[in-house]
Amino acid sequence: MSRQSLTRENTFFIRTFGCQMNRHDSEHIAGVLASAGYSPAESADDADILIFNTCCVRQSAEDRVWGNLASLASPDRRPRVVAVTGCMAERHRVAVMERASAVDLVFGMDSLERLPSLLEASLDGALCDLGEVENAAIDRLPASREGGARAWVPVSHGCDNRCAYCVVPSVRGRQRSRAPEDIVSEVARLSADGVLEVVLLGQNVNSYGRDLPAPAGFAGLLEKVASVDGIRRVKFETSHPRDLSRDILEVMASVPQACEYLHLPVQSGSDRVLEAMNRGYSRDYYIEEAARARSMVPGLTLTTDVIVGFPGETDEDFAATLELVRRVAFDAAYIFLYSPRVGTTAAALADEVPQQVKHRRYEQLAGAQDAQTERSLGAMVSTVQEVLLEGPAKRGGMLRSRTRGNRVVLLPGSTPAGPILDVLITGAGRHALRGVVADGKVEAS
Ligand code: SAM
Ligand code: SF4
DSSP: OOOOOOOTTOEEEEEEOSSHHHHHHHHHHHHHHHHTTOEEOSSGGGOSEEEEEEOOSSHHHHHHHHHHHHTTOSGGGOOSEEEEEEHHHHHHTTHHHHHOTTOOEEEOGGGGGGHHHHHHHHTTSOEEEOOOGGGOOGGGSOOOOSOTTEEEEESEESOOOOOTTOOHHHHHOSOEEOOHHHHHHHHHHHHHTTOOEEEEEOTTGGGTTTTSSSOOOHHHHHHHHHTSTTOOEEEEEOOOGGGOOHHHHHHHHHOTTBOSEEEOOOBOSOHHHHHHHTOSOOHHHHHHHHHHHHHHSTTOEEEEEEEEOOTTOOHHHHHHHHHHHHHHTOSEEEEEEOOOOTTSTGGGOOOOOOHHHHHHHHHHHHHHHHHHHHHHHHTTTTOEEEEEEEEEOSSTTOEEEEETTOOEEEEOTTOOOOSEEEEEEEEEOSSOEEEEEEEEEEOOO
16 A cells, blocks of 8 residues: 655755755756645755755765765654665665665656656655666756855766766766757846856866757857846856866956856876876976966966875875975865775776875875965955855854855845945955955945
């Protein structure tokens, strides 16, 4: 006999792990469930339907999800339906349910349109539906956006690169670019709804369009999006150093809506390691690209990702990374301990770096970058920055906003609603700035 059906009184809660792309996918999950009549719960404990949108880029991200799922094993803590989606669903498929008995449904993003009926069907027995990666229709589905005047807009899904350490291509499939006209119409709709800033998302935005029937380039797309009526700021992530062409930097330099923000992951400063990672550029090439970006785009905020402890990374290789990070003087960097991922070419490499060596290198690199981040933030004190208000900060009754360079600026809770304001930067913390509205000047939207 089937259990009692789900009704419109049932609520849902989504726990999202991982990158901005996942956070945006969660906006679509929420949109589909809201359209089916379900409402969001205040917390996971109050929800009838609990959805985990997962990440498997590093083992630590997976471990957090397994831990969360294990804590749901006791019957008195269980919501009516527990569902898992995202990268772990694509990677482990039905095995998610074998390992975590609390899970009723594993679904892929390409099955999202069917989510309401899948949830219902899962009441009669655990289900796995991963859909077809090739026909992603997710961008056409409703979205409950979290960003107020800022919105994420994917330009492509999947990735055609084969970085030796990375599991993304095997779980997200090959690059599938969206048609430029679909992206532009979505941005126009967002603008009509009051969005002022769009963040274009893709694993490698610079290779956007190569897979389209009429190949299109990212620079052209950036210009088109920037010219949509009402759009004041356009940012994008992530850029691949090998594919960052001059015309993209020219658009950033010449189109006022294109923000002075570039996230350009370097991953390593050693030629030997870059080659083993299959990144397709050398250390010198990267340094030149970074310098060119800084000289062409005045006021650029340049950020990066670095992996420490890639198999075979010697003290010399690490010293080259440290030197590059110091030399380029990134405004911020995300530093990761290498995490072996089954199925990637790096996972088969011998010569793993001992855990304590990885940690020591991590600390050293993070220390050098923290000092640089502090200098970069400190240099902004007493300047006036244009920020976009995002909403309440996590702590202290403050409001959170972002500069054109994507720096977080905390403002007093009493700051009048912007959404775009000029603020005077009054202080710098380790990762964020503090500010107040400059001269009481508030720009209307
Ligand atoms: N496509 C983007 C790129 O090329 O940079 C982002 C990919 S990934 C989701 C984000 C970051 O995670 C990467 O830039 C890399 O530094 C890190 N990463 C990916 N695989 C990793 C692994 N196996 N171990 C540690 N860090 C990893
Ligand atoms: Fe992974 Fe490399 Fe693709 Fe980024 S560019 S998603 S690191 S394979």
